Structures are given as structure tokens and as C-alpha cells.
Amino acid sequence: MIDEKHQTKTLDFDLSEVFLQQSQKALLLRKESYKLRIDRLKKIKAWILANKARIRDAVYSDFKKPGFEADLSETFVVLADINLALKSLKKWTRPTSLPAGLTYFGSSASVVYEPKGVCLIISPWNYPFNLCIGPLVSAIAAGNTAILKPSELTPNTSKLIAKMVGELFPQGEVAVYQGGPEVTQQLLRLPFNHIFFTGSSAVGKIVMEAAAKNLSSVTLELGGKSPVVIDKTADLKDAAEKIVWGKLLNCGQTCVSPDYLFIHESVKEPFLEHLKYFLETLFKQPGEDFKESPSYARIINKKHYQRLCQALSTAIEDGASLIYGGDVDETENFISPTVLDNVPLHTTLMREEIFGPILPVNTFKNHDEVIQYINGQPKALSLYLFSNDKGIQKRYRLETSSGTACVNDVVVQFQQPHLPFGGVNESGIGKSHGHFGFLAFSNEKAWLKQRVGFTSAKLLYPPYTAAKKRILNILMKYF
Known part of the structure; x- marks a missing residue:
């Protein structure tokens, strides 16, 4: 008989190995075309459309959710997010050009959207398919790898999610870990680049505290009245x-x-x-x-x-x-x-x-x-x-x-x-859905390209003469 301590050690080793694989894969994904992300999203869409009945059966088995409600609130919402990403991803991934301003004459400025890296998605039981796969869609659209932790309170849906992910992705890209709070605790010890949590405010505070130890960014979809x-x-x-x-x-x-x-x-x-x-x-x-x-x-x-x-x-x-x-x-x-x-x-x-x-x-x-x-x-x-x-x-x-x-x-x-969907303060931190979900899993990196040779910035290099002080005063007043 395997004791609990041995199981924990085994889980620790497995998590560390998968996390390492995903960290290495995340570096490669940065260089890939957005078209490969679209291919992954199309695979998810095709699987969902082919398995709508299985999704309905799973959530009904878990808490008797009516089939139509499952189609509407579990399947349709995720497909809508996928369809929007398929139509918009080329635009979303394109760098956003910004004015550099006269102060930096000769330079160009833009915001580039780079994947955050390895992401953890912890999902709840009330919409067990939607609130697990929806964030995954955003994570993949942004070019990340992901580990999913679905709710143990909806075991049939969690098993189906694990089956779907196993059929579509190697564990070095997307992995699923099932189990109770002890599994979540093990996951939260890892230095994820981003954590997306949906659930209660009480557990959200625990997630945020754990994230702070690794300075992981978070999206917290909580609740309230x-x-x-x-x-x-x-x-x-x-x-x-x-x-x-x-x-x-x-x-x-x-x-x-x-x-x-x-x-x-x-x-x-x-x-x-x-x-x-x-x-x-x-x-x-x-x-x-x-x-x-x-x-x-x-x-x-x-x-x-x-x-x-x-x-x-x-x-x-x-x-x-x-x-x-x-x-x-x-x-x-x-x-x-x-x-x-x-x-x-x-x-x-x-x-x-x-x-x-x-x-x-x-x-x-x-x-x-x-x-x-x-x-x-x-x-x-x-x-x-x-x-x-x-x-x-x-x-x-x-x-x-x-x-x-x-x-x-x-x-x-x-x-x-x-x-954008999300709370404020006690009801959540950050936003999700569509473009806002893409941004949640992206690092908006400032990218400035300066010309070689003379630039307006050099006018302010030392020595700090009276003329340069006058130039600085003019810039502060008018620019």
C-alpha cells in the first residue's frame, strides 16, 4: 500500500518534471507564428463540437445541470471566445505603434505582446467546463503553456477535461492535474508566470498569498453579492x-x-x-x-x-x-x-x-x-x-x-x-474574455528603437550647460 507521504513525493516529482517541460516549451512558443496558435484553438473547437453530448452528460452527472443550460453556459460561451480569437488573433498579436514624441525625435515606439510563459488555471465547480477551458483559450491565444486544475467537486467533468487535453496536447504544452486541495497546494508552490483563479474570495486570498512568494501575476475571478x-x-x-x-x-x-x-x-x-x-x-x-x-x-x-x-x-x-x-x-x-x-x-x-x-x-x-x-x-x-x-x-x-x-x-x-469580465477589489483582480483574456496572459512589453548617431536625447547629455537647462525647461513646459 502506498502511503500518503509517498504519493505527495511522487506528485512533487511529476509536477516538477512537467513544469520543467512546459518552461522549456514556453521559450519555443515565443518564436512561433500566431498561425500555430490558431491551429491549436481550431483543435479545441473541433473537439468541443464533436463532444457536446459528452459535455452535457458530464455536467448532468455532476449536479443535474439541464442539457440546454450546458450547451448555453458551458459550450456556447467557450466557442464564442474561440471564434473571436480566430478572427482577431492576427490583430491582437500585432505590435501597437505609439508616438515617440518630439523629445525622442528619430526613435520609434511600440507595445509588443509576449507570452507570459507557464500558466496555472484553477477552475471552480459551478461552470466546470466553461471556467476551465475558457481561460485555456486565452492562454493559448497569447502563446503560453498551461497546467489546469479543475474542481474535485465535479469529477465527471474534470475527467472529461483531462481526456480532451490528453487527446489534443502533449503534457509539455497543456497538462491536467485532478484532486483536492492538497493538489492545489502543491501546484501553488511552483513559480508560475501567471495564475488564473476562479472561485471564492476566501480561497482567492490564499492563491494571491502563494503567488506573492514567487511574484507571479494573477487574475482572480471571485464573487460577491x-x-x-x-x-x-x-x-x-x-x-x-x-x-x-x-x-x-x-x-x-x-x-x-x-x-x-x-x-x-x-x-x-x-x-x-x-x-x-x-x-x-x-x-x-x-x-x-x-x-x-x-x-x-x-x-x-x-x-x-x-x-x-x-x-x-x-x-x-x-x-x-x-x-x-x-x-x-x-x-x-x-x-x-x-x-x-x-x-x-x-x-x-x-x-x-x-x-x-x-x-x-x-x-x-x-x-x-x-x-x-x-x-x-x-x-x-x-x-x-x-x-x-x-x-x-x-x-x-x-x-x-x-x-x-x-x-x-x-x-x-x-x-x-x-x-471585459472580472471584478474589482473584493470581487476580483484583472479581466478575462476575448481581447481582455488575451491581455491577461500577455506581457505588454515596451519596445523603443532608437536611430544610430545624432538623436534629440543627446541634447540633454552632460555637460549640463545653461543652454541645455533652457532646452529642458522648454520641454517640461510644452512637451
């Missing part, structure tokens, strides 16, 4: 439909899911009627139980199920009113869509990210109090505003801070490959 604000100018029916979809997608286990809702007191009752209608009809047939619906996922595991049940019970004990749902079944990790009204602000549901199908609702009288409340919380990953008042839209744009924001819709900004 994404508020929804509905004012009296909003289309209430439209807002209700969109919020139900965004909240119940993946059973609420989405980092940009609408977390809690503030609605103007004058329109709360009609809005709640619309909300109940779409809760009854959007993810199930009228009269059907949510447990019977093939469109409704489950909570990932017992730990998160119990966490949500406890938060729900505590909120009700503290005075919140249950106005819809509240059904639970531990045997299936099932929690029905649940809406609470008048939820005290000190409760767990209003202080911690929910990450489940529970929606707290509170009212407001004026936008000042809402903006003040939002600004008093950790900065959110997303903010959602339903309003047709352009002045109010401008206020939230200027007076609040969040990683992303969306007016009159929810979640869809994540699926837009041209937009």
Missing part, C-alpha cells in the same frame, strides 16, 4: 422574467447571479405578481413540481445545501416573510426557487453571497439610500439596474463601483466576448 435595483420607471413584467431566468440559471450557482433585490415601494406588489407568474412558468410547466422539471438543476453538494437551508431558516426566524417556495429535499440536494420579503439587512442572506435559488427582496423610497447601501458593501462582481430613466442610469454608472454592470437585463454581460 450582485444587487438588483428596480425603480418605478422599469418595465416590471420584463424585469421579472429576466430576473427569474438569471437567478435560477444553474440553480442560482452563478457568480454573476442576481443576489438580492431592492425595488421601489410603489411598484413592489405588481412586480411580485409578475415574479410569481414567471416562477411558475419559466423553468417548469404550470402545476408541475420543480423536482420533476428537467430544466432545473440541483445544489452541488450537502455542504452547500445545508449552508443555504440554515441561511433561509435564520432569515425567517429574524422576521423575513416567505412569499414563494421554501421546499427542500436533502436526498437530492434540492432547494426550490424561494423568494423572501422584508429581509433584515443583518441576516446571512444579506451579508454573504447566496449562491443558490433564494432571492431576498426589500423596498426603497429613493435612490440615495440604495446607492449609499451598495457603496457600504464590498464591491460587487455585477450590478443590475432596471430603469428607463437615463438620469438614474447615469447616477448608478458614476456613483457605484462594480466589476460589471447591466441595465435592464441580468447575467448576459458574461456571455458577451467583446466585453
Whole structure:
């Protein structure tokens, strides 16, 4: 029998060997044409298109994610990123010329985009294929090698990712390591050139601390409480439909899911009627139980199920009113869509990210109090505003801070490959998707080429005469 200490030593040796291979390969990739990166991306695209059913089956086996949701949120989003990279990579990799300025007359200046090198991608369980392969697409587009650490909580999807990578790449280019926190800890000891982590803020801090020991750059896609604000100018029916979809997608286990809702007191009752209608009809047939619906996922595991049940019970004990749902079944990790009204602000549901199908609702009288409340919380990953008042839209744009924001819709900004995606401070560091993902895995290197012989810079060489001081004063004043 192999003891745990021996297994750790074996893993250490294997990781070090693969890391060395990838470090050597990364040096070679710097010299390759962008066309070879395109070839690698095309291989990933072809594999995904040929294995959509296997991706659906894997995520369904892990937590009963509906097949259509898997196609939409796991496969389509990654393919959109690949397609954008295929169309744009030639432009992205081209050096960006910049004006050198009169001070450096005779020189040329540009920014060149070099690969960072060996990258580590640590992905979560809630979108196990998308949030692992999406960053890999950006890493490859930028010319890097990569080691992937998918979540141990979605073992079927993790095995499929390992199979895909094994079929498409040698381990000296892309490798996958499965396992629990002990594997992540081993990986974080290595001096990666860049670490891309998606997950909780608590683990994000651990990743950043480990990265600091090697001065590795990081992209941290974290979470937080994404508020929804509905004012009296909003289309209430439209807002209700969109919020139900965004909240119940993946059973609420989405980092940009609408977390809690503030609605103007004058329109709360009609809005709640619309909300109940779409809760009854959007993810199930009228009269059907949510447990019977093939469109409704489950909570990932017992730990998160119990966490949500406890938060729900505590909120009700503290005075919140249950106005819809509240059904639970531990045997299936099932929690029905649940809406609470008048939820005290000190409760767990209003202080911690929910990450489940529970929606707290509170009212407001004026936008000042809402903006003040939002600004008093950790900065959110997303903010959602339903309003047709352009002045109010401008206020939230200027007076609040969040990683992303969306007016009159929810979640869809994540699926837009041209937009940067990421948090700010507590909700994340850095951006991903499309060109911004390419930049996350690139070093933007300043490249200045100076002419030989006389240059304007030589006018400022010593000896520092009175004439040269006058030249410097003119430059400081006008250039």
C-alpha cells in the first residue's frame, strides 16, 4: 500500500518534471507564428463540437445541470471566445505603434505582446467546463503553456477535461492535474508566470498569498453579492422574467447571479405578481413540481445545501416573510426557487453571497439610500439596474463601483466576448474574455528603437550647460 507521504513525493516529482517541460516549451512558443496558435484553438473547437453530448452528460452527472443550460453556459460561451480569437488573433498579436514624441525625435515606439510563459488555471465547480477551458483559450491565444486544475467537486467533468487535453496536447504544452486541495497546494508552490483563479474570495486570498512568494501575476475571478435595483420607471413584467431566468440559471450557482433585490415601494406588489407568474412558468410547466422539471438543476453538494437551508431558516426566524417556495429535499440536494420579503439587512442572506435559488427582496423610497447601501458593501462582481430613466442610469454608472454592470437585463454581460469580465477589489483582480483574456496572459512589453548617431536625447547629455537647462525647461513646459 502506498502511503500518503509517498504519493505527495511522487506528485512533487511529476509536477516538477512537467513544469520543467512546459518552461522549456514556453521559450519555443515565443518564436512561433500566431498561425500555430490558431491551429491549436481550431483543435479545441473541433473537439468541443464533436463532444457536446459528452459535455452535457458530464455536467448532468455532476449536479443535474439541464442539457440546454450546458450547451448555453458551458459550450456556447467557450466557442464564442474561440471564434473571436480566430478572427482577431492576427490583430491582437500585432505590435501597437505609439508616438515617440518630439523629445525622442528619430526613435520609434511600440507595445509588443509576449507570452507570459507557464500558466496555472484553477477552475471552480459551478461552470466546470466553461471556467476551465475558457481561460485555456486565452492562454493559448497569447502563446503560453498551461497546467489546469479543475474542481474535485465535479469529477465527471474534470475527467472529461483531462481526456480532451490528453487527446489534443502533449503534457509539455497543456497538462491536467485532478484532486483536492492538497493538489492545489502543491501546484501553488511552483513559480508560475501567471495564475488564473476562479472561485471564492476566501480561497482567492490564499492563491494571491502563494503567488506573492514567487511574484507571479494573477487574475482572480471571485464573487460577491450582485444587487438588483428596480425603480418605478422599469418595465416590471420584463424585469421579472429576466430576473427569474438569471437567478435560477444553474440553480442560482452563478457568480454573476442576481443576489438580492431592492425595488421601489410603489411598484413592489405588481412586480411580485409578475415574479410569481414567471416562477411558475419559466423553468417548469404550470402545476408541475420543480423536482420533476428537467430544466432545473440541483445544489452541488450537502455542504452547500445545508449552508443555504440554515441561511433561509435564520432569515425567517429574524422576521423575513416567505412569499414563494421554501421546499427542500436533502436526498437530492434540492432547494426550490424561494423568494423572501422584508429581509433584515443583518441576516446571512444579506451579508454573504447566496449562491443558490433564494432571492431576498426589500423596498426603497429613493435612490440615495440604495446607492449609499451598495457603496457600504464590498464591491460587487455585477450590478443590475432596471430603469428607463437615463438620469438614474447615469447616477448608478458614476456613483457605484462594480466589476460589471447591466441595465435592464441580468447575467448576459458574461456571455458577451467583446466585453471585459472580472471584478474589482473584493470581487476580483484583472479581466478575462476575448481581447481582455488575451491581455491577461500577455506581457505588454515596451519596445523603443532608437536611430544610430545624432538623436534629440543627446541634447540633454552632460555637460549640463545653461543652454541645455533652457532646452529642458522648454520641454517640461510644452512637451
